[in-house]
Amino acid sequence: MSTYRKAVPSTDDAPRGAYAALFRHVLTRLDAEQAHRLTVRALRLAHAVPGGPALLRAVFGTPHPLRDRRPARTVLGAEHRSPLGMAAGFDKDGEVPLALLDLGFGHVEVGTVTAQAQPGNPAPRSFRLLADQALINRMGFNNHGAQELARNLAAARRTERGQRAVIGVNIGKSKVTALEDAAEDYRFSARLLAPYATYLAINVSSPNTPGLRDLQTTEALRPILEAVLEEARAAARRLRREVPVLVKIAPDLHDDDVLAVARLATEVGLAGVIAANTTIARPESLLTDADRVHSIGAGGLSGPILAERSLEMLRLLRRELPEEAVIISCGGVTTAADLRARLEAGADLVQGYTALIYRGPGWAGRIVRKLGADPWG
Numbered sequence: 001m002s003t004y005r006k007a008v009p010s011t012d013d014a015p016r017g018a019y020a021a022l023f024r025h026v027l028t029r030l031d032a033e034q035a036h037r038l039t040v041r042a043l044r045l046a047h048a049v050p051g052g053p054a055l056l057r058a059v060f061g062t063p064h065p066l067r068d069r070r071p072a073r074t075v076l077g078a079e080h081r082s083p084l085g086m087a088a089g090f091d092k093d094g095e096v097p098l099a100l101l102d103l104g105f106g107h108v109e110v111g112t113v114t115a116q117a118q119p120g121n122p123a124p125r126s127f128r129l130l131a132d133q134a135l136i137n138r139m140g141f142n143n144h145g146a147q148e149l150a151r152n153l154a155a156a157r158r159t160e161r162g163q164r165a166v167i168g169v170n171i172g173k174s175k176v177t178a179l180e181d182a183a184e185d186y187r188f189s190a191r192l193l194a195p196y197a198t199y200l201a202i203n204v205s206s207p208n209t210p211g212l213r214d215l216q217t218t219e220a221l222r223p224i225l226e227a228v229l230e231e232a233r234a235a236a237r238r239l240r241r242e243v244p245v246l247v248k249i250a251p252d253l254h255d256d257d258v259l260a261v262a263r264l265a266t267e268v269g270l271a272g273v274i275a276a277n278t279t280i281a282r283p284e285s286l287l288t289d290a291d292r293v294h295s296i297g298a299g300g301l302s303g304p305i306l307a308e309r310s311l312e313m314l315r316l317l318r319r320e321l322p323e324e325a326v327i328i329s330c331g332g333v334t335t336a337a338d339l340r341a342r343l344e345a346g347a348d349l350v351q352g353y354t355a356l357i358y359r360g361p362g363w364a365g366r367i368v369r370k371l372g373a374d375p376w377g
Helices: 018-025 032-048 052-060 097-102 146-157 160-164 179-196 212-216 218-239 255-268 290-296 304-320 336-344 354-359 363-371
Strands: 073-075 078-080 084-086 107-113 126-129 134-137 167-171 199-203 245-249 272-275 300-302 326-330 349-352
Touching: 032 052, 032 097, 032 126, 032 354, 052 097, 084 363, 097 107, 097 146, 097 160, 107 146, 107 199, 126 290, 134 354, 146 160, 146 167, 146 179, 167 179, 179 199, 179 218, 199 218, 212 218, 218 245, 218 255, 245 255, 245 326, 255 272, 255 304, 272 304, 300 304, 304 326, 304 336, 336 349, 336 363, 349 354, 354 363
Parallel strands: 084 107, 084 349, 107 167, 167 199, 199 245, 245 272, 272 326, 326 349
Antiparallel strands: 073 078, 126 134, 134 300
């Protein structure tokens, strides 16, 4: 049984001053998706102008990669200076991965991308639950397709900064592809994107593509994992480096199914598991008025309400998976204390997304500074 107890948003690491005023008086008056697009454009512009990357690092407190003296840890074959990464969903088309790293994230997971470009679901499709510092989205994997993402990542990797950057790539199923053809759809994306990916993440857990979560059954999941692994291994032989593969699962899975996925991941040779995606649940413990939540309709819920279930899944996976398997814990991470709790429970890396929206572009840098000289603790 999934646990979603009341999660009162913490005031720790909360924004003050300019961003708090901007969010309250400007951003909340915009559609959530429109505000997101403006944010991506602003980051892209800031990173493109001469001196922009240095300015982002100076303002948000991220050391230059060559002058970063924090102890590093090797995870998924890459060197990480911080355990906190940006989860998939923010930068679907790989437009601003390096700018996000300059905000203080240790790694960025771009996507979710599909083999074919697709518009996603009809708007409006992203909604804020302000009292809960949460989001409901039913975006539906809107993206420009795997080929466009490959071009963007190739351009990023040509820079000195891009060659060192830890960029995971999250791949999903095209909506028009039948479930029985899913493995080949994932294979196509993996073949295009593995050369540019620090790691590949297989998304079978978004609630916004019809039937997608049915692929989390071990019978349906096995051919997908095997297809992506084949492409990752082929790329590894050409690149002379590993391209690890992980699977991202939903918080709504029964505990027995979580363990079954963990056993399958181990059997086929995955590097690990990402837990968890958004939930289709609408817990009574939400602070937002129930009528407002009901009026929004379908979609995946994210934010602090996910914290307890995400931590439960982390502990389940850590007990089931072999010691060398990587777990990326995602869902409900808001404060430095949240991040510490995930590391202590066995997470190798931690990801956030929703907190960035409510706490502003300085959020990741504040978390990293609060962790101190050794962010791994």
